[in-house]
Amino acid sequence: MEERKYLTTWKRYIPVIRLHLKKSLNEEQSFKLNITDFESAGDRGKSGYTFNLSMENGKVINNISGSAVARDLYEALKADEAIKAFLQDRSIKISVGKSFLLTIKTTHVSSYKTETSQE
Template identity: 85%
Template sequence: MEERKYLTTWRKYIPVIRLHLKRSLNEDQSFKLNITDFESAGDRGKSGYTFSLSMENGKVINNISGSAVARDLYEALRTDDAIKEMIQDKNVKISVGKTFVFSIKTTHVSAYK
């Protein structure tokens, strides 16, 4: 298995993700990804590119070990300083569905735990 094959693709999307992440503090955001960007990076076949990535305080809180696409996205996010700062003290849920729509839902972490 080739490691990090989607990292370059996700890094191309970082400026767009950054913008939507900022906007997601006020309302849920979504935008369409270009499927050919991902198909040229690696063929996922029938399993597709769908995933859900949940983060709290910048740390993954769900299991993404089975999804190279999600793992590489997280790597791209956590290595971007602006995004790293934006996701502190937040719950961020990112998902990509079968229609290749990238969705971001952000809420503030409750101080009452």
Template identity: 80%
Template sequence: MEERKYLATWKKYIPVIRLHLKKSINESQEFKLNFTDFESAGNSGRSGYTFNMLMENGKVVNNISGSAVARDLYEALTSDEVSRAFLQDRSVKMSVGKSFLLSIKTTHISKFK
């Protein structure tokens, strides 16, 4: 299995993702991804390019092991200093559906758990 085949693609999107992460504090964000960017990076197999990823305090809390696209997005986010700092003390849900929209929803994590 080829590893990190979508990492370079996600790194191209990091500046746009950063902008949408910041805006997602006030309201959920969506933006269209370019299907051909991902298609040329590699065949996604049965799972397609769809995924749901939930991060709390910068750590993934759901199972994304079956999605190379999600794993590589997480690696791109955590290797970017600005994105990594943003993810702290927040709950961020990112998902891509069949329409190839990246959705981002952010909430603050209560310190009083």
């Protein structure tokens, strides 16, 4: 397991991510990350920095074990109280593509789950 080398980098982005998370309630949000911030933290080489991070109620629902960048982002998100509160009752997908564009898409937790629990 790698030591959290991207955590400091992500913590610098937390205020921007917090802002975009709020805006993502209305529409998908994207903003460009600074590639040199991540390259100076650790070289991912050919594997790159791309990842998908899917969360429901603040818990990761996809496998991010192979991506130190995604794991460290999740740690940074959990450490921020405002973001932690925002993640509750929501389904959020955060992804970073090859062009270093971070995209945030937020939906409320799937309705079928609440419907089935009421039966």
